[in-house]
Amino acid sequence: ADYLARIERHDSALNSFITVTPEAALAAADAADQRLARGEGGPLTGIPIAHKDIFCTQGVRTSCASRMLDNFIAPYDATVVSRLNQAGAVSLGKTNMDEFAMGSSNETSWYGPVKNPWDTTRVPGGSSGGSAAAVAAGLCLAATGTDTGGSIRQPAAFCGITGIKPTYGRCSRWGMIAFASSLDQAGVLARSAADAAHVLQAMAGFDPNDSTCADEPVPDYATNLNDSPRGLRIGVPREFLSPELDSRIAAVIEQAIELLCQLGAERHDISLPNSALSVPAYYVVAPAECSSNLARFDGVRFGHRCADPIDLDDLYQRSRGEGFGTEVKRRIMIGTYVLSAGYYDAYYLKAQKIRRLIKEDFQRAFAEVDIILGPTAPTTAFALGAKTADPVAMYLNDIFTISTNLAGLPGMSVPVAPVAGLPVGLQLIGNYFAEARLLNVAHQLQ
Ligand code: GLN
8 A cells, every 4th residue: 555655656756657557456455465474475465566567467467568558468477477477576567668668768659758857858768668657766676678679677776676578488478569589578667686586586487378488497586595606707798898888887887897896706708799779770670570479459459449430441540541540650661661572682691690609799798707797788777758759769778788688698787886976777688487596696786
């Protein structure tokens, strides 16, 4: 009830929730209290959380922040949602996001932008901007997010909280509305690595409903949090400390690395030579997959349907024309173009080859180091509206986060010292299924 009151009081200034579900939350909180009274509680029993509005929630609107799904009531729970319910977490509602998770500032939402709680004239980052702002403002203790090209890590950095995107396949994608299926991964936004460890514990693991979900045992993420970083080999890619990076951000990132070295870690300067190609490769692969995934929204079975269609083509064209926003349409058009017969080899196939090179860069690096550290984003949170007219400027904000998704590796963002009063995120990248190590190193910095 305290958290619902906080949402009531503060969310009109932030717009971090699309849907709040007070009755369901109070009923779940009562059930959690009874479990606790019987001594049957776990670490998440009664913990107030929120779900990004990309996760299907039974009986609750699941809009993906699109007019297309404004009227969509999901008939079932996503796997990560049902696992968190089973663990006793109490969902307060659904958080705002960029439409279909396409964006880096939460400004493409049909429900309007989210404001950064540190400075409401600035963006919270995206696409999981509502989840990040809600956690940062204390409207919930943790939230789910998805990360296709940085959408957990970059908003976590901009809002001064901790975010983890696990290895591709660590969490089930079942019931998570697809954007780019080979890149999409569910994860957690929380106030600390320790909190994130408990939430991820409940979410992760094999699910027969998702054929890309990994059948790998899930370690206990909370047990190694206090391990010393003595002997840890830290790789610092020279491409991540590039001249495009704000020098004040570079300085606080260096300070955090120095702190780990004082605790016994060793620094190795490494190179990920194909990093500069990650943005162009991603912005071919992701739109290609999006154009295919979003073909299902045709106004026939669910979602927005235009009024009085005169024939089937008119139904498709007007339903999609009215239902999707500008950025989603741009992605569908780019994706359709790069997959078309005449351009497939030149764009899509080329991007897939670059994706392989990026993955190989990381494999070479992880032969020498245990973890890779660098900035999460090249700037702190920028002003609302600053990049909306220039999609390429917006895409370039993803420069440090996207290569991890192309390689399928786990990544994390943790807050370090602020710059000019705004939060800065340190990015941690691990080898496949090294989430426990990321959480451990992050915990050492908190
Ligand atoms: N900003 C990136 C994009 O617009 C990443 C989004 C995401 O990770 N969902 O595609």
